[in-house]
Amino acid sequence: QTVSSLKKPLKQNEPCKRLALYYHDIMFNGTNVANATAATVANETRLGDFKFGKLVVFDDPMTKDAQLSTPVARAQGFYFYDMKTDYNAWFAYTLIFNSSDYKGTLNIMGADMMMEETRDLSVVGGTGDFFMARGIVTFRTDAVAGAAYFRVQMDIKLYECY
Amino acid sequence: QTVSSLKKPLKQNEPCKRLALYYHDIMFNGTNVANATAATVANETRLGDFKFGKLVVFDDPMTKDAQLSTPVARAQGFYFYDMKTDYNAWFAYTLIFNSSDYKGTLNIMGADMMMEETRDLSVVGGTGDFFMARGIVTFRTDAVAGAAYFRVQMDIKLYECY
Amino acid sequence: QTVSSLKKPLKQNEPCKRLALYYHDIMFNGTNVANATAATVANETRLGDFKFGKLVVFDDPMTKDAQLSTPVARAQGFYFYDMKTDYNAWFAYTLIFNSSDYKGTLNIMGADMMMEETRDLSVVGGTGDFFMARGIVTFRTDAVAGAAYFRVQMDIKLYECY
Numbered sequence: 001q002t003v004s005s006l007k008k009p010l011k012q013n014e015p016c017k018r019l020a021l022y023y024h025d026i027m028f029n030g031t032n033v034a035n036a037t038a039a040t041v042a043n044e045t046r047l048g049d050f051k052f053g054k055l056v057v058f059d060d061p062m063t064k065d066a067q068l069s070t071p072v073a074r075a076q077g078f079y080f081y082d083m084k085t086d087y088n089a090w091f092a093y094t095l096i097f098n099s100s101d102y103k104g105t106l107n108i109m110g111a112d113m114m115m116e117e118t119r120d121l122s123v124v125g126g127t128g129d130f131f132m133a134r135g136i137v138t139f140r141t142d143a144v145a146g147a148a149y150f151r152v153q154m155d156i157k158l159y160e161c162y
Numbered sequence: 163q164t165v166s167s168l169k170k171p172l173k174q175n176e177p178c179k180r181l182a183l184y185y186h187d188i189m190f191n192g193t194n195v196a197n198a199t200a201a202t203v204a205n206e207t208r209l210g211d212f213k214f215g216k217l218v219v220f221d222d223p224m225t226k227d228a229q230l231s232t233p234v235a236r237a238q239g240f241y242f243y244d245m246k247t248d249y250n251a252w253f254a255y256t257l258i259f260n261s262s263d264y265k266g267t268l269n270i271m272g273a274d275m276m277m278e279e280t281r282d283l284s285v286v287g288g289t290g291d292f293f294m295a296r297g298i299v300t301f302r303t304d305a306v307a308g309a310a311y312f313r314v315q316m317d318i319k320l321y322e323c324y
Numbered sequence: 325q326t327v328s329s330l331k332k333p334l335k336q337n338e339p340c341k342r343l344a345l346y347y348h349d350i351m352f353n354g355t356n357v358a359n360a361t362a363a364t365v366a367n368e369t370r371l372g373d374f375k376f377g378k379l380v381v382f383d384d385p386m387t388k389d390a391q392l393s394t395p396v397a398r399a400q401g402f403y404f405y406d407m408k409t410d411y412n413a414w415f416a417y418t419l420i421f422n423s424s425d426y427k428g429t430l431n432i433m434g435a436d437m438m439m440e441e442t443r444d445l446s447v448v449g450g451t452g453d454f455f456m457a458r459g460i461v462t463f464r465t466d467a468v469a470g471a472a473y474f475r476v477q478m479d480i481k482l483y484e485c486y
Contacts, residue, residue, distance in 0.1 A: 009324075010293070010294060010324045012293060028369060028370075028371045030370070033370070033371060033372065033408070036371055036408075039369040039371040039376055039377050040369070040377075041366040041367075041369060041377035041378075041379055041404070042203040042204050042217070042366050042379075043203075045190060045201040045202070045203060045219075046190075046192070046195070047195060047198055047201040048195065052201055052219065052221075053201050053202075053203035053219045054203075055203055055204075055217075055219075055366070055379075057369075057376065057377045057404055057405075057406050057414075058406070059376075059406050059407050059408065059412070076406050076407075076412070076414055076435050077406070077414055078404065078414070080203070080219055080240065081219075082219050082220070082221050082238050082239070082240075083221050083238075084195070084198075084221065088221070088238070090219075090238055090239055090240070090255075090256065092254060092416060092433065093414075094414065094433075094434050094435035096435055096437070104444075105434060105435060105446075107433050107434050107446045107448065109254065109256075109269050109271070109286070109287070109433070110267060110269050110287070110289070111238050111256035111258055111267055113258070120266075120267065120289035120290065121269070121289070122267075122269045122286060122288065122289065123287070124269065124286040124287045124433070124446060124448040125434070125446025125447070125448045125458065126446065127434070127444035127445070127446065127460055128444065131334070131336060131460075132334060132458065132459075132460075132483055132484075134287065134294065135294075136289055136293075136294075159294055160294075162333075162334045171486075172455070172456060172486045174455060204365040204379070205365075207352060207363040207364070207365060207381075208352075208354070208357070209352045209357060209360055209363040210357065214363055214381065215363050215364075215365035215381045216365075217366075217381075242365070242381055243381075244381050244382070244383050244400050244401070244402075245383050245400075246357070246360075246383065250383070250400070252381075252400055252401055252402070252417075252418065254416060271416065271418075271431050271433070271448070271449070272418050272429060272431050273400050273418035273420055273429055275420070282428075282429065282451035282452065283431070283451070284429075284431045284448060284449025284450065284451065285449070286431065286448040286449045296449065296456065297456075298451055298455070298456075321456055322456075
């Protein structure tokens, strides 16, 4: 029998793998080369008062705890602000694991609706230990220090594991 | 028995969900803050005469009809022009639904070969009511008003629904 | 019986389709409009000495052999550099096929860890002859000529074919 579409019973509360990590974004201010992990590559436009269009490239540490301890992964990619009436962002990036626990990458994209308590982005692919993975990453802002630093808890839930 | 790859009988004309919406892109010209929904964040280069490299960030309304009526979703993301010899673009964005019909997001990327009558991009993931969705979005240019405005019909066809 | 997650026996060495192609990136230097296939749209920042943040848009030929012969596909998208301590990049792009062999696109994203001999990115979707495809692309740098040109072998392995 031929079926034309798939409806599999995936359950949102039963991922096949789950990792909760903290993302630390330390903005380059022109002088903090040693510490900075992210830099502005295109300035905000004058469309609204919430940095619309500001584009940031990052190579950010991912840690197990909220403290900025030894990273267990790197997050490499970019985000930009994209709303006139509030702070709101859009992300695309790769999580790179190279530890005794995991070697491989996860590729992620989606909207970061910062005014929401939590927001979901898509894990659209993976390599290495995460070969062909798919899933969801739930963002929760954990700390903000003006324009200098912010920290996001990223709760990574994979629903396709191979 | 072990199989090493999948060949499932998906049919292109039988999506498990389908939504046809209109995307409205209203460029910021420096003065139309109230109406504009998109802004240039990196200017075109001098490689050819078709705006090669011009990068635009948008937070665009999606409507059910071609008229710019009450949006049923937002499209947040970016596009850039990328051809020397004709207008051609590349998109990555998120459709954000927050209505009584749907709550959730769809994440989309692909080439917008504007010289073609229609062109297909990929739905690479989804969240909320579109949890783990995949599919195709078919673009068809519906209206263009110089550099100020354009409208694209986006025919969203999901083939993986959960 | 309901299962909450999938663990299918995909084998990394048995893709359902495989294509090895060469990507040629010829940078625009302000004068080589006829030959150039890529242009800088945002300049590098001063975060480190490895072009952190430099953003390049490309419409690059893909060939069967290492020589820059008749393209069998185009690669349209962007990359940017994103490391303070070495050259490292991040790519998102579409492979566009329009030949007697294949008509359709493949959408790809991921980290290009240039210091590694090979690195894997994700094929996150496809259209046309590659309808709904997923897989892995393995990058291997094949040639570099300063800032003017580089060539990467892209070994495309699809594990979901429809």
